[in-house]
Amino acid sequence: MxxxxxxxxxxxxxxxxxxxxxxxxxxxxxxxxxxxxxxxxxxxxxxxxxxxxxxxxxxxxxxxxxxxxxxxxxxxxxxxxxxxxxxRGPVQESIDEYLPQFTRDGRHARMVVDFTQGPEKQLLRKEREQVVREVIEALPPDYKVVLVLRDLEGLSNEEVAEVIGASVLAVKARLHRARLVLRGKLEQYMTEPRTRQ
Missing domain, CATH: 1.10.1740.10 (RNA polymerase sigma factor, region 2, helix turn helix motif)
Structure with missing residues (x-):
């Protein structure tokens, strides 16, 4: 037993x-x-x-x-x-450029890529997974910890809040921003021209 x-x-x-x-x-x-x-x-x-x-x-x-x-x-x-x-030192890259940006009248400043139409058609699965790992690695620690605990480890918002010593509201806000950055970087990757080897 x-x-x-x-x-x-x-x-x-x-x-x-x-x-x-x-x-x-x-x-x-x-x-x-x-x-x-x-x-x-x-x-x-x-x-x-x-x-x-x-x-x-x-x-x-x-x-x-x-x-x-x-x-x-x-x-x-x-x-x-x-x-x-x-x-290791500070994270060099700012995440702000990957967050949604709006015009004065409240519209999205750039087109939002729709990932629901099957990203497998745009990226090979292995390549996409590598990009996701790189994006998560580049996140600032406060965002990375929330994303990893919530989305990869499957903890609830309340459990994550207890683990990191923050409010549930703070966890939700950091998680939301981390997911937006992840989406923004994937959007950038999928829309920028690049050469494949």
């Missing part, structure tokens, strides 16, 4: 190292997947993964079950990954 996270946490607090190994095994792949989506670098992801579980081991005694263990783990993971990203 598998023990719950709460049972494992209580056993770890009591000094059971095997319980920590079981918890590590349960979450290792999920944490790595989340971290690699931020860092896009296996060496950095491994380093962050180690830092996350070292932090969990050191701070498990302070975990008070006010939220689910997984939420606490995500919070530590996100904070550790963001510190790693910030260590």
């Amino acid at each position: 598998d023990l719950s996270d709460q049972d494992l946490v209580e056993q770890i607090k009591a000094g059971d190292d095997a319980a920590f190994e079981a918890l590590l095994e349960r979450y290792r792949d999920r944490v790595y997947r989340l971290v690699i989506s931020f860092t896009r670098n296996p060496a950095d992801a491994e380093e962050v993964l180690q830092d996350v579980f070292l932090t969990i081991y050191r701070k498990i005694a302070s975990f008070e079950h006010r939220s689910a263990f997984s939420t606490w783990l995500y919070r530590i993971t996100v904070n550790t990954a963001l510190m790693k990203l910030r260590g």
Whole structure:
């Protein structure tokens, strides 16, 4: 019978190292997947993964079950990954040019590409996926974390808010802007002439 996270946490607090190994095994792949989506670098992801579980081991005694263990783990993971990203330096590109722009009378300043007509006809699937990965990688960390947690990890807006320590309204706003940037960059990619190799 598998023990719950709460049972494992209580056993770890009591000094059971095997319980920590079981918890590590349960979450290792999920944490790595989340971290690699931020860092896009296996060496950095491994380093962050180690830092996350070292932090969990050191701070498990302070975990008070006010939220689910997984939420606490995500919070530590996100904070550790963001510190790693910030260590790389600032994101060079502004996202503003990819957000919708309007004329004074409230109309879109540029035509909006309709993606519902089958983007597979415009891009090969593999190529499109690569572009999406590059767009997500280029997002500022505050937007990237919300997009990854919500759209890739499947957390609810409320869970994301708890993980990043922001309001649900702030999560919705960042998620909306991140999706607009993603759409804007894909629109630019699909409408600009380019040579394919």
